[in-house]
Amino acid sequence: MTNGTGIGSTEFHVFRSNGAIEPEYLWRFVRQQSFREKAKTVMSGAVGQQRVPADYLRDHVIPLPPLLEQRRIVSKVDALLARSALARKELDCIPTLIANYKQQVLALAAEGNLTSKWRVEHNAAQWARTSVAEIAETTFDGPFGSNLKSADYVKSGVRVVRLENIGRLHFVREKETYISKAKFTALARHQLKPEDVLFSSFIADEIRVCLFPDDLDTAAINKADCFCVRVDRQRCLPKFLAFRLASPTCYEVLKEAVHGATRPRISLKHLKQFEIDLPSLKEQAEIVRLLESAFGWLDRVAADHSAASKMLAKLDEAILAKAFRGELIPQDPNDEPASVLLSLIQLETKTEPSRRGQRSDGPVLETPTKVRDGVTRPRRVSKGQNVSKNRQDDDVFGKPYLASLIKKGRGKSTQELFKAANLPVPDFYKQLAWEIEQKYIRDHGEKLEAA
Structure with a gap:
């Protein structure tokens, strides 16, 4: 895409975040082998043209941690998968190295170099x-x-x-x-x-x-x-x-x-x-013995390579599975719970149209009612109307916009600040994260304070 916009055919199912989930987090979730295997079981259509129903994807339950934790999970997953990819690349060289080494040993044997010392020790006859x-x-x-x-x-x-x-x-x-x-x-x-x-x-x-x-x-x-x-x-x-x-x-x-x-x-x-x-029969036997010994060792290396390659494939899946069980990185109690963000999204959908402008329906995000302690029933949250303000506005871009609202007493908690900010959920959280990072705002959990 040259302009950041693209279209998909009817073969595509498109996911678009309503602000509660990082696209990179969702992308890694659907990359799991377990997710794909489950999707195969519900495929419908004629043989050779089977498709995963949109309802299955829409109703699928995804464990949803706080946004900041989602980003940390993505970063950790990418780092680990990069290491396994590097290991796989190195392992992929081994079969060629083994084949080349076997050729070199065979050449040494054919030229008489493999048993040159043996011939001297045994006063062997010339070839x-x-x-x-x-x-x-x-x-x-x-x-x-x-x-x-x-x-x-x-x-x-x-x-x-x-x-x-x-x-x-x-x-x-x-x-x-x-x-x-x-x-x-x-x-x-x-x-x-x-x-x-x-x-x-x-x-x-x-x-x-x-x-x-x-x-x-x-x-x-x-x-x-x-x-x-x-x-x-x-x-x-x-x-x-x-x-x-x-x-x-x-x-x-x-x-x-x-x-x-x-x-x-x-x-x-x-x-x-x-x-x-x-060579003589005795030297032939010695050459065979040396070659079988070398080849036996190389074949064991090849077997180890095969086992390691299979383990790497399982390791990638284990990394993703652990990530989405919440076991890959430690959780930060200072992170705002995902339930708060979901509440803000629900609040946004109920905001008056006069404040928000024209309504634009978006895709549905399925989230579990329990985020940290296990998944129970899904809760459906629809993307609501668009607001007029965004992070590119002159009074927001590169400025402590939210901190100024706090100083004016318009937002002591995240929910209060969101109501006052007049920003869409994704823009609000990006701006809030940026201002906290730039130390314009101090996050005390339930309370926000302007620096």
Whole structure:
């Protein structure tokens, strides 16, 4: 809005304070998850077009503390939510840091730096240059085209490992696809064995490779573009090869062989030709041990991050809930009770039209009859007529207007001063707060005194 004025569509419910509630306080109240969940239960209308009825919002009971306490609550809530937002921002960086650290550790392992000290201590043999094909007992792709169609899938039977099952160094179990035992018999040459290295042919931003697990309930075959490398265990450990293929150095080499504009992939031939420096079996085992230890620690950090993120979401809701239970900040007995302000608003609605000018109806504010000791029945207070004077008038703006009225004996209490001030409720309270802050008025609770 460029001029401070806007309009809302019929999809909007508009709240406008009648002076008894700070808009910022009301805004934070409706942000509560509990408020939104309750609103969902009363939604009406056709599916996909359900709306919260205006009556529900109008009749909803809001705990109403004094205006000054409302402002303190808003300030405290904002400060706490800002801290949780900062914590959330910092936490959001952790998954990226974990992923980057894993890549760095894999690179160290592939380059031999992870076990350089170990090689010296054990007088280990030099690494030998070899290809994936040379250390494989067998390599194969899954069945293509008409050999395995969508129509062949059934609800249960023999598992089919698809691209979505190949995660980054983990097998994704949740996505289950099956073929019949008869179909499996025809495709038996594609059967997978425990600790087969499964490699996704699609390479975009990263390489996805994992080991086939040994605890599936059924036999399994791989689908097209899910490469299987069954290593010769006399030369290579399956876990070592999986870690090596997941390294950034492998990605940098294989991405050059990628073809296909919409589905970038490599061929099985490219994978078989990929060369690695192969250490001894003992050093491979040491590399696997170090990587599993590092990854285990990083996975625990990731789990802690996930738990902390969930707690932060709950913390924000707990802050709001505590705020509107009156438990977030200490209450000040010197604050004028909200009931006094409500009385002034009611008084304003009964003021003679000749004093107030043309009547302008406004929205209804629901308030509890008990403000501090719990909410009982709501009391409806309507916004009344406008008065002619406001805080921008020359005799009010920047001046001790209310203090001068007190000095003239026209207002010893808040109610008396309000009657004499000829200001709308919001302007009156803003002016009163300003004059107290500027020390033009001393607030003694039931009595006001001009300085």
